[in-house]
Structure formats: C-alpha cells, structure tokens
Amino acid sequence: MDLRKLAGVLTLLYGASVWAGEPFVVKDIRVEGIQRTEAGTVFSYLPLKTGDTLNDERAAAAVHALFATGFFKDVQLLAEQGVLVVRVQERPTIASVELNGIKDFPKPQLLDNLKLVGLAEGRIFDRAMLEKSEQELKRQYIARGKYAVVVKTTVTELERNRVSVKLDVTEGNPAKIRRINIVGNARYRENDLLDEMKLTTPGLFTWITSNDQYSKPKLEADMEALRSLYLNSGYMDFSIDSTQVSISVDKQDIYITLNITEGDQYTVSDVKVAGAKGVFSNEALRAMIDIKPGQIFSREALTAASDKIREEMGDKGYAFANVGAIPDIDKEKHQVAFTFMVDPMQRAIVRRINVTGNEKTKDEVVRREFRQMEGGWFSTSKIKKSKQRLDRLGFFGATNVETQPVTGSNDQLDLNLSVEEKPTGNFQIGAGFSNGEGLTLLGGVSQSNLFGTGNALSTQINTSKINQVISISYTNPYFTDDGISRGFDVFRRRTDGTTTSISQFSSLTYGGGVRFGVPVNDDETFQYGLSLEDTTLNLNSNSPQRFVDYINTFGSHNQNVLGTIGWTRDTRNNAVNTTQGDTQRAFLEVALPVSGQNFYKLTYNQQWFQPLSRIMTLHLNGELGVAGGYGGQELPFFKNLFAGGTGSVRGYDLNSLGPRDINNDALGGSRRVVGNAEVLFPVPGMEKNQSVRLSTFLDGGAVYGGKTEVPASEGMRYSIGLGLNWFSPAGPMQFSWAKPLNPQSQDKIQNFQFTLGGFF
Known part of the structure; x- marks a missing residue:
C-alpha cells in the first residue's frame, strides 16, 4: 500500500495527521506538544524504538497505540532527517x-x-x-x-x-401505575390477584410505600407471588405467558398487562417414600409428610415436606442428605402422585466453628451459647437452638450460620457463624414525659455487654412526681462455667402517691441484694435471691384510716429481709422483635420471719406469640398475682397489687383499678388479674424496620381484695384500642389510644397514654 494513501486513511480514522513517506530507519524519537503527560509515558506506549524501520504497518500501530491511551485527541507522525517526531495534542x-x-x-x-x-x-x-x-x-x-x-x-x-x-x-415527577390488567384468569377474581401484588395504583399509603411506582424487581416478585398462589392451589400448569409494560407519551402514567394461563386443578393421588434405609424406616419418613391422597396439590406443602425430611435427617447428622419429590402426572384425571427419594449421603461431623464479625464481643461469649459442638455430629436442632440463644442476647442485629464442606472429606464440614454487632451501651441524660409519671429527669449509663464479656452493668438516676430511683445493678450471666448467673442490686427508691390515683402516702426505701440464676435446660431458668429493704413511710391528712392503723401497729419504719424464688421459661425467637414462641414467669417474694413484717407476693405471667402472616403477629398475655400476710399478720399496704394504665389495662388511669378509699383513690389489693390480646404489624412502608410496630389490642383486668369504700369499683374492666411500640436508641417507647368498653361512673379514664424510655 502507498504510504500517502495510508496517511489519508488514518486521518479519517483518528482525526489526526500521520507521517507519510518512504520507509526509513529511526535514528531518534522526539515528542512534542505534551503538557501534563511525561515523555517517558509516551515512549512506554509507543511500539517503536531507535533502530526500527518505520513503514506503513508500524505507523498505523503507533498511532493506534497512542490513541488507545485516551490521553490525546490528535496524533501526528513526522520525519525530520531520520528523527521521528511524535506531535500530540492532549485531551483536556x-x-x-x-x-x-x-x-x-x-x-x-x-x-x-x-x-x-x-x-x-x-x-x-x-x-x-x-x-x-x-x-x-x-x-x-x-x-x-x-x-x-x-x-x-x-x-x-x-x-x-x-x-x-x-x-x-x-427531575420531573415519578410515573404512577394507572392500571394493572390481568388477562386469562377465571379461578380468581382480578381484585383477588391484585391483592397478592405489591405493585398497585395510587392509594392512601402509596406515598409512603412507593408501590404505585413501577419497578422491574417488584414486578418479578409479584409474578412469583401469583405463581405461588396458583401452585399452592393445585394449578400445576399455571404460567405467565407474557408481560407488557407501557408508558404514556408524557412519561407520567404506566400500564401493566399480565397474560396468564391457569390450567386445570390437580389433586394428589398417592404419596410414597424410598431411601434412607438404616436411618429412618419408610413408615417413619411417611409420617413426616403432611400430604394425604385426595388433597389439592400444593407446592408449599411439597416444599415443607421435603424440608421436614431434610431437617430430620440433618438432626441425625446427615447434613448433605438429598431429598427430591418425583411427580407422576396424570393429565387426563388431573392427578399427581409423588415419590420422595431420600439419599442420606454420608453422616457428617462438625470439624470447626468459625466466628466472624464479633469485633467487640469476646469469642467465648458467642461460643458458650452454641449447642452444636466441634467434633460432634452435625445437628440441625442444635444449630437452630444456638442461633435462637444468640438472638436472645440482644448483642447482635443479625446472626447467620452457613455450612461449608471440608475439601477432600465427605464426612466433615465447617460452620461459619457471622454476627453483626449492634450498640449495647447506652448513655442517657435528659428529660422525658409520661402522662402517668409526669415530668421525668433521666440520667444513667447501662452496658449489657461490658467490655465484650457478656456481663451487664447499669446505673440509673430517674426522678418523676411519683417515683425517684437511684440504682446500680450488675449481672454476670456465666458466674460459673455451667451457666449459673449472679447479680447484685443496690437502690434508693422514693414513692410519692399524693399526686396520683392511688391512696395518699409516701415512702423512702433503701435496699440491696444478691440473686442467682440456675439453668434447668436451654429454655428454662430457676432463680433465687436474698435482699434487704429499709422503708420509711409518711402519711398525710387524706390518708385512709387503714393506713393510719397499720402504722400505729407496725410503725413508720420497717426493715424486711426478702427471699425470692422464680422460674422462667423462654422460647421466643427474638427478645426484641418477637414473632414466635412464648414466655412463662413465676415469681415468689417472701418476707422472712426475721423481718418486721410477714408477707408474700406471688405472680405468674405468660406471653404467647404466633405469626398470623408474613408481617402480622398475634400476642396474648396473661398475668395473675396474689399477695397476703402470714403468721397472723396482714399484707403491708405499700406492697399491694395495682392495675390500670400502660402495661395492664390501657385507657384507664395508672394504677386506678380495684378497691378505692373514700376519696376515690385506689387502695390496691391482694389479687390481680390482667389479660391482653394484641395483633402486631409493621407501619405501612416500613416493613423492614423491625424496631417500630403498630398494634390493635383488647385489654382486660381487675384488682380484688381489701375492703373498698366506693361501691362498684371492683370488677373486670375492658378496653380496645390502637398502639405503637418503638424500641428507640434511648429505650422502649409505647403509645396507645384506648376506649374503655365498660367504664363505671367512678373510673378515671385516660384515652391516650404513653411512656418514653425504659426505667428501673
């Protein structure tokens, strides 16, 4: 090729003039036009050096190499008496x-x-x-x-x-979904199908959720939701044939059309099992499958059955077990039979447990909660229990356990446990307000994971019109290696009932004690302790006569040695955002005979959580309490049981239920019963925020015992309402609006109630 023609081609290709002439030997190379780029940089990219013969091929390669750097917008190759001049124009x-x-x-x-x-x-x-x-x-x-x-x-x-x-x-305005059309549905109404989808047309809460704005990932998730609905209802041949998404000319309105084929509904004709010999009998495997012939086919039930078998196999150590359901479809009869093929594979030993993410928390604090041991047979139930115990600690925002086969071994695996630490310390100084406690000044430091040891230390200074508390508490949950805990408490508490709904008296109490917790099993703990309380009582002219009589008998200054015994059972899946499980607590406090008074208080509480759907949880709570004196003595009035307000029966004034004195102030009583039914659900648009939940509730409760001076003040009281629970960085906050269902004329009503922060 003629070199002059080559120069013309390169000029068109690269927008630059290149050297054109006869081939020659390069005696030297000179670079011109550079401002920022070093000459050495040009030489490093230039595929030429002195002594090379420059021809049309090498010229093209040189220009291409320099343009490829992206540094230059023009490149020229010139020859001056055997010197190759590289003239460049840099890009800005x-x-x-x-x-x-x-x-x-x-x-x-x-x-x-x-x-x-x-x-x-x-x-x-x-x-x-x-x-x-x-x-x-x-x-x-x-x-x-x-x-x-x-x-x-x-x-x-x-x-x-x-x-x-x-x-x-x-920016403009976001386009809104104006219409979603579903074509081909006969089994379900279009509105029923649209209810399964997150994407929707503009509505009351869509300004929060943005579900009226098109998103391809959301549409794919919605299509999977529709597919699940049909497959769980027996429509094995269901398919989404096509999707059309169109936008208006002004790009403000979006229209979505889904074309579906429902197919026929199938029933299960037979269920068989095979495999797992030596681990489970076929009869035992069949008992794990909750699918019966004649039932409508459900993919969800099929998956649950496979998972159940896999979990049971894993609990026996067969971590790599394969479970597959092979279908035998009869298109004419619209029936399907399944054979569950189970291959146990090799039984596996956990070689090593690797813990990551615990930058502050000591490794032993995590490992002591683990029930799966290194060197032991793999067990799904032990791993599940281990994760549950870690979640209950409250130290971690997320915990994740993954299995990893050991390279070169078919009977060993490693467990990789990753945790995401969250702040466990809290420094508080400020003020809060509760319509039960009034203005509250607050200061304190608490740390539930002291220096990463898992020990808890808290100091609190709280003051309100009712309660003023100064306290120090310390707990070592593993005082012994086998999990016995030990804690110490010291406090000063002043109670002033002269401005509340309870009868008129005030008290000043100093106290301290030691407590122990002995684990019975992974879910149950037995507690016992010993404490000393020194109480000084004060009355005023409005105090009931029975309070005056008590002080005349026992004096205004009392010292009591209290023995405590308790039992706790906790199977909750999470201590904060609970969605499943239950708790039971029984607690007995007895003033020992060496005390100035002889009395006891016995309380029992049970809470039960059950998921109603993916985002809704049913919470049931029941409480019973009984107190009294023994050895011929009566229950001290300052140890009475109370109910009403947040924590018991919302909608009624704090501690206002039950027997009352002549001033219509609550006396408290010796028996207490409280029940709550609550449905918890997330705030619309904040489904992923686990710290905030709304609720609808039905409360009921009463206090009995003690002679009332106001007729009809005793008896059950009920209320319904709406609530909001927020586990804020400063502590739990509860807001509620309740309507009493059967108030009496003498009852003290408070429709809106709230508490800010968690106090000692």
Whole structure:
C-alpha cells in the first residue's frame, strides 16, 4: 500500500495527521506538544524504538497505540532527517463537575456513581464518557420511576487545557401505575390477584410505600407471588405467558398487562417414600409428610415436606442428605402422585466453628451459647437452638450460620457463624414525659455487654412526681462455667402517691441484694435471691384510716429481709422483635420471719406469640398475682397489687383499678388479674424496620381484695384500642389510644397514654 494513501486513511480514522513517506530507519524519537503527560509515558506506549524501520504497518500501530491511551485527541507522525517526531495534542482534564437540580439523591452519592464511569475531577475529558455519565444519571432516576428526567450538559473550556462540566437535571415527577390488567384468569377474581401484588395504583399509603411506582424487581416478585398462589392451589400448569409494560407519551402514567394461563386443578393421588434405609424406616419418613391422597396439590406443602425430611435427617447428622419429590402426572384425571427419594449421603461431623464479625464481643461469649459442638455430629436442632440463644442476647442485629464442606472429606464440614454487632451501651441524660409519671429527669449509663464479656452493668438516676430511683445493678450471666448467673442490686427508691390515683402516702426505701440464676435446660431458668429493704413511710391528712392503723401497729419504719424464688421459661425467637414462641414467669417474694413484717407476693405471667402472616403477629398475655400476710399478720399496704394504665389495662388511669378509699383513690389489693390480646404489624412502608410496630389490642383486668369504700369499683374492666411500640436508641417507647368498653361512673379514664424510655 502507498504510504500517502495510508496517511489519508488514518486521518479519517483518528482525526489526526500521520507521517507519510518512504520507509526509513529511526535514528531518534522526539515528542512534542505534551503538557501534563511525561515523555517517558509516551515512549512506554509507543511500539517503536531507535533502530526500527518505520513503514506503513508500524505507523498505523503507533498511532493506534497512542490513541488507545485516551490521553490525546490528535496524533501526528513526522520525519525530520531520520528523527521521528511524535506531535500530540492532549485531551483536556476535568477541572470541576457540578450537579444542579438534584433533590432525590445526595450529591456525593451521584458523584461517586459518575466517578465509576470516568467523570470526576482530575480525569481526562472524553465525549463518549460524558454520554455514559448522562445515561448513568438517567438510569438512577428511572430506577425511582422518574422516566421524564432531563439531563442537560454544559462543557466550558478553561485555561491550561482544562474544562468544567455542568450537569443540569430536571427531575420531573415519578410515573404512577394507572392500571394493572390481568388477562386469562377465571379461578380468581382480578381484585383477588391484585391483592397478592405489591405493585398497585395510587392509594392512601402509596406515598409512603412507593408501590404505585413501577419497578422491574417488584414486578418479578409479584409474578412469583401469583405463581405461588396458583401452585399452592393445585394449578400445576399455571404460567405467565407474557408481560407488557407501557408508558404514556408524557412519561407520567404506566400500564401493566399480565397474560396468564391457569390450567386445570390437580389433586394428589398417592404419596410414597424410598431411601434412607438404616436411618429412618419408610413408615417413619411417611409420617413426616403432611400430604394425604385426595388433597389439592400444593407446592408449599411439597416444599415443607421435603424440608421436614431434610431437617430430620440433618438432626441425625446427615447434613448433605438429598431429598427430591418425583411427580407422576396424570393429565387426563388431573392427578399427581409423588415419590420422595431420600439419599442420606454420608453422616457428617462438625470439624470447626468459625466466628466472624464479633469485633467487640469476646469469642467465648458467642461460643458458650452454641449447642452444636466441634467434633460432634452435625445437628440441625442444635444449630437452630444456638442461633435462637444468640438472638436472645440482644448483642447482635443479625446472626447467620452457613455450612461449608471440608475439601477432600465427605464426612466433615465447617460452620461459619457471622454476627453483626449492634450498640449495647447506652448513655442517657435528659428529660422525658409520661402522662402517668409526669415530668421525668433521666440520667444513667447501662452496658449489657461490658467490655465484650457478656456481663451487664447499669446505673440509673430517674426522678418523676411519683417515683425517684437511684440504682446500680450488675449481672454476670456465666458466674460459673455451667451457666449459673449472679447479680447484685443496690437502690434508693422514693414513692410519692399524693399526686396520683392511688391512696395518699409516701415512702423512702433503701435496699440491696444478691440473686442467682440456675439453668434447668436451654429454655428454662430457676432463680433465687436474698435482699434487704429499709422503708420509711409518711402519711398525710387524706390518708385512709387503714393506713393510719397499720402504722400505729407496725410503725413508720420497717426493715424486711426478702427471699425470692422464680422460674422462667423462654422460647421466643427474638427478645426484641418477637414473632414466635412464648414466655412463662413465676415469681415468689417472701418476707422472712426475721423481718418486721410477714408477707408474700406471688405472680405468674405468660406471653404467647404466633405469626398470623408474613408481617402480622398475634400476642396474648396473661398475668395473675396474689399477695397476703402470714403468721397472723396482714399484707403491708405499700406492697399491694395495682392495675390500670400502660402495661395492664390501657385507657384507664395508672394504677386506678380495684378497691378505692373514700376519696376515690385506689387502695390496691391482694389479687390481680390482667389479660391482653394484641395483633402486631409493621407501619405501612416500613416493613423492614423491625424496631417500630403498630398494634390493635383488647385489654382486660381487675384488682380484688381489701375492703373498698366506693361501691362498684371492683370488677373486670375492658378496653380496645390502637398502639405503637418503638424500641428507640434511648429505650422502649409505647403509645396507645384506648376506649374503655365498660367504664363505671367512678373510673378515671385516660384515652391516650404513653411512656418514653425504659426505667428501673
């Protein structure tokens, strides 16, 4: 090829003039036109050196190599008496990147995204890169449903071969889903199918959830929800044939159409099992499968049966067991039979448990909660129990256990436990308000995972119109290696009932004690303790006569040695965001005979949590309490049981239920009963936030015992209402609005009630 023709071709291809002439031997190379780029950089990319013969092929390769660096917008090759002159014109650098009109995103986030495609201060400017940047910006907004977004780019040349880049963004409004059409449905109404989908047309809460804005991942999830609905209802041949998503000309309205084929409904004709010989008999395997002939086919039931068998096999150590349900479909009869093929594989030993993520918490604190041991047979139930115990600690926001086969071994595996630590310390100083406690000044430090040891230490200074408390508590949950806990408490508590719904008296109590907890099993603990209380009582002119009589008999200053015995059973899946499980607590407090008074208090509480759906949980709570004196003595009035308000029967004033004195103030009593039924669910649009939950509730409760001076004050009281629970960084907060169902004329009503923070 003639070198002059080659020069013309390269000029068209690269927008540059290149050397054209007869081949010659390069005696020297000189670079001209560089400002920022080092000459050595040009030489490193140039596929030529002195002594080489320059011809048309090498000239093309040299120009291509220099353009490929992206540093230059023009390259010329010239010959001067055996010297190859490489004359370049550098691309400008980006001096600044400016974003205007941004409201939906933090600017630093968008600048980081643009940097990934090459648009950033100090980078080489390239028109192609600028177009990519515009597309990246538009992609970010389209992902939020703003299809009408407009990006206008302005490039301004500056001195020293630099440019400034300005991107003006007109965000526009997000496009809304105006219509979702489902074509081909006969078994379910269209509205029923739309209820299964998250995507929807604009409604009351869609401004929070954004579910009225189109999203491809959400649509795919909705299609899977429809598929699950049909497959769990027996429609094995169900299919989504096509999806059409269209947008209006003004890019403000979106229309979605799903074309489906339902097919016929299938029933189960037979269920068989095979395999797992030596581990489970076929009869035992069949008993694990909750599918009966004649039932409508359900993919969910089929998956649950496979998981059940796999879990039972895993509990025997067969971590790698394969379980598959082989269908035998009869299209004519619309029936399907299944044979569950079970292959136990090799029984596995846990070689090692690897713990990661516990940067603060000591390794032993995590491992002592684990019931699966290294060197032991793999057990799914022990691993599940281990994860449950870790979740109950409250030290971790998330825990995850994964199995990893050991390379070169078919009977060993490692467990990789990853935890995500969350703050366990809390420093509080400030004020709060409760319509039961009034203004509360608060200060204190608490740490439930002291120095990563799992020990708990808390100090509190709380003051309100009713209770003023100064306390120090310390608990070592593993005082002994086998899990016996030991704790100490010291406190000063002043109670002033003169401004509340309870009868008029005030008390000042100093106390301290030691307590122990002995684990019975993984879910049950037995507690016992010993404490000393020193109490001084004060009455006023409005105090009931029975209070005056008590002080005349026992005096205003009392010292009591209290013995405590308790039992706790806890099977909750999580201590904070509980969705399943139950708790039972029984607690007995007895003033020992060496005390100034002889009395006892026995309380029992049970809570039960059951999921109603993926996001809704039923919570039932029941409490019983009984107290009295022994040895011929009566129950001290300051140890009476009370009910009413947050924590018992909402909608009634705090501690206002039960027997009353002549001033209609609550006396308390010797017997207490409380019951609550509550449905918990997330705030719409905040389904992933586990710290905030709404509730609807029905409360009931009463206090009995003690002679009332107000007729009809005793008896059960009921209320219904709405509540909000928030586990805030400062402590639990509860808000409720309740309507009493059977109030009496003398009852004290408080429809709205709240408590801020958790106090000692």
